[in-house]
Amino acid sequence: MSTTPPVLAAELAQAWADIQRHHPELPDLAAPESLIGESSSACGAELSFERLLHEAVHGIAAARGVRDTSRAGRYHNRRFLAIAEEMGLDHPEEPHASSGFSLVTLNAEARRRYRPTIERLQRALKAHTVATAADTKRSFRGPAARHGSSGGGVRVKAVCDCGRNVRVVPSVLAQAPIMCGGCGKPFRIPETVGAAN
Numbered sequence: 155m156s157t158t159p160p161v162l163a164a165e166l167a168q169a170w171a172d173i174q175r176h177h178p179e180l181p182d183l184a185a186p187e188s189l190i191g192e193s194s195s196a197c198g199a200e201l202s203f204e205r206l207l208h209e210a211v212h213g214i215a216a217a218r219g220v221r222d223t224s225r226a227g228r229y230h231n232r233r234f235l236a237i238a239e240e241m242g243l244d245h246p247e248e249p250h251a252s253s254g255f256s257l258v259t260l261n262a263e264a265r266r267r268y269r270p271t272i273e274r275l276q277r278a279l280k281a282h283t284v285a286t287a288a289d290t291k292r293s294f295r296g297p298a299a300r301h302g303s304s305g306g307g308v309r310v311k312a313v314c315d316c317g318r319n320v321r322v323v324p325s326v327l328a329q330a331p332i333m334c335g336g337c338g339k340p341f342r343i344p345e346t347v348g349a350a351n
Contacts, residue, residue, distance in 0.1 A: 165278035312341035
């Protein structure tokens with residue numbers, strides 16, 4: 155199995171498509187590559203199927219026009235919780251003081267429903283982790299890796315020649331190109347934005 159970021163991104167996209175089969179209103183995942191190497195204390199630091207399903211809750215909330223978070227996206231409210239429950243995620247009884255109901259976990263039914271997807275994604279994530287851990291001495295990982303940061307960083311707008319754009323942490327984009335699903339060309343940070351950072 156290849157362990158390059160594009161292969162892992164393809165596995166993430168396939169897992170997202172599996173979720174869409176059960177929840178057709180879920181929008182397409184614009185840039186699965188943006189999830190690789192990104193962490194968020196509110197949404198879970200580790201990339202996994204559970205984290206992907208958590209992100210899908212946000213996708214459905216956006217499709218429905220539901221404001222599911224506050225405090226700059228850190229606090230997950232009861233509207234987030236209601237959609238999470240629809241999608242097979244359980245939650246603690248009481249909300250966390252700073253992140254609300256963000257700490258959701260797969261319930262038994264969802265775990266059964268998505269078992270093949272979970273296993274396939276776990277294999278891809280494990281292979282990717284092994285490959286990138288072995289490569290750390292030879293490649294530049296950016297300032298977040300040097301200083302022990304989680305890599306969350308400030309996102310900037312990356313654009314594609316066809317007019318689409320995504321918000322991404324520059325160090326994530328530096329790891330590997332993020333390809334546009336519309337035209338197949340890579341997203342890039344415009345010079346004016348790059349110079350300002």
